[in-house]
Ligand SMILES: Nc1ncnc2c1ncn2[C@@H]1O[C@H](COP(=O)(O)OP(=O)(O)O)[C@@H](O)[C@H]1O
């Protein structure tokens with residue numbers, strides 16, 4: 025074949041590909057951009073805006089054609105942004121950065137120039153860090169795709185709210201109970217679904233998350249339905265309440281009363297909870313149960329041949345992951361003082377899962393960084409409203425193209441004889457369950 | 458200690474595993490048809506037969522991956538006997554003491570060689586970690602048990618010559634090393650019977666010789682009976698004490714290597730040749746075996 029003919033074939037292929045992309049855009053843009061609902065005196069009407077659709081299709085078609093002819097030439101080698109050598113350095117850097125990050129987190133409320141907003145943001149980020157670390161057990165270590173993680177977060181939050189409301193229990197008494205209840209629901213969900221694998225498991229866990237939310241929404245006389253539960257007791261400093269007056273926290277310690285005390289206390293509370301989660305997960309990884317989780321992710325059949333009870337092993341992963349979500353949930357309830365089913369929608373599960381996947385499945389440090397970037401970024405760009413979601417999607421796509429295994433993609437062995445060598449992510453299985 | 462099944466038949470002392478009238482159907486296909494044989498203590502038993510004869514299916518029944526359609530599988534541990542068809546797959550390894558490898562190697566590729574051998578010691582380590590609770594709280598008993606487990610793993614790594622690669626991911630090992638690692642991993646579960654599904658497949662002659670030495674040492678030093686599926690007749694003739702031949706799911710011969718080698722039915726079936734060619738094939742096998 026002559027070079028000219030080959031060039032012609034390549035052009036035809038590029039044109040065809042751009043055409044397909046244009047058609048997909050047409051299909052998506054026609055209802056989303058082309059039709060706008062407006063309220064008119066005679067009722068809801070659709071206003072057509074076809075020029076917008078034409079512009080969107082044209083941009084995608086021309087853009088894709090140009091990319092096909094320039095950067096995306098056929099047969100180009102797959103590009104990796106990070107070479108293995110740099111990869112090793114990155115994971116070393118992560119080791120140094122982790123203690124620094126913890127020190128920074130401890131000092132944050134007292135750093136000069138840190139206002140209430142920053143501490144609040146810190147609380148939010150740390151909540152997601154904790155949730156990410158908890159979900160990491162299920163997804164990162166055991167390789168079970170759970171799309172309904174927020175259900176356990178909800179169980180924790182409602183457990184605390186209801187126990188406090190009906191039995192007058194305090195936060196510290198409810199925290200373990202909320203964890204245990206969430207773990208119990210984790211096992212309950214686990215029993216029927218752990219026979220399923222891959223996509224099926226993902227769908228059933230997703231449905232489970234929705235069922236819990238719908239129950240909360242409709243079980244009116246227990247959960248208050250869409251109105252939620254209000255007046256959830258705020259946490260006390262080991263019995264001392266954060267209030268103005270002679271027996272409040274500020275007066276006891278001879279401080280002037282400030283609303284910030286409670287915020288700072290909440291901040292340290294979630295920091296402590298998150299660090300405990302981290303410690304436990306790191307410790308679990310080095311125990312036989314943690315190795316069994318990872319082995320399960322690598323090869324379930326081999327596990328069975330080695331006498332590992334795979335059902336129990338998966339159930340423990342589900343239960344422990346759920347337990348940490350339960351802790352985080354009761355923290356959420358005490359922080360907000362108000363909860364309703366709106367806080368536990370599927371988007372939350374997706375966000376937590378995105379944090380785990382972007383962070384690098386199984387990597388504690390990567391998950392923390394991903395939570396900081398995603399939640400922090402989400403809050404900082406609040407004024408961009410829904411455009412944030414577009415940027416969010418674009419960032420996800422970019423990271424998955426360049427670093428398909430997340431920010432920290434290497435696996436660190438749990439035990440070694442002579443030298444601890446990081447294992448390249450390409451050798452590590454992601455799990456089919 | 459777990460108790461065996463009281464209604465299991467009493468086997469002669471030297472019989473470790475008895476397979477009786479084992480039948481496995483997949484829909485209309487009878488993959489294994491009324492097969493009976495014994496695996497005796499301290500012996501290497503070879504299970505041979507052409508592709509599709511049902512050898513792997515027999516393994517899957519013995520190790521609990523399939524529930525046999527018909528048949529009784531009895532394992533005699535001396536003080537207690539088990540009916541394998543009643544045990545779930547993970548109990549077969551843990552309670553009955555049957556370990557296996559797979560025709561397509563199944564290592565934990567993203568874990569290190571050492572980690573692979575520790576996963577195999579899951580049951581005792583799990584106990585030592587107080588079902589995880591004591592382990593999280595860093596009780597000293599677990600650290601001691603883990604050191605012992607690492608020592609055992611080191612012992613096996615030295616035996617299979619992989620001690621220098623202990624900290625490398627298993628997926629990075631060459632094929633032959635992966636095969637030996639899988640055997641070491643199975644042995645780390647402290648089995649009484651080791652079932653190997655085509656352990657010599659894809660090995661070069663020197664690796665194959667190493668494998669034979671390893672299997673002999675497992676029989677002699679560890680006192681573990683070996684049941685192996687093998688295609689390479691030279692390996693079978695050289696190391697096995699007892700050969701069982703399957704063809705189309707049926708047992709066609711059961712005896713010493715010498716007996717099996719002489720059996721024209723085996724030669725015809727195993728090599729899938731016509732009767733006229735049997736003599737020639739016989740000569741070839743003779744040459745190979747000598
Ligand atoms: N899970 C299964 N479902 C259906 N047929 C199977 C299954 N496993 C094995 N078979 C069939 O059983 C027969 C024996 O297979 P196998 O035991 O793998 O043979 P061998 O290991 O001797 O080569 C083959 O015809 C195979 O297709």
Ligand SMILES: [Mg+2]
Nearest residue numbers: 512513514560
């Ligand atoms: Mg086979």
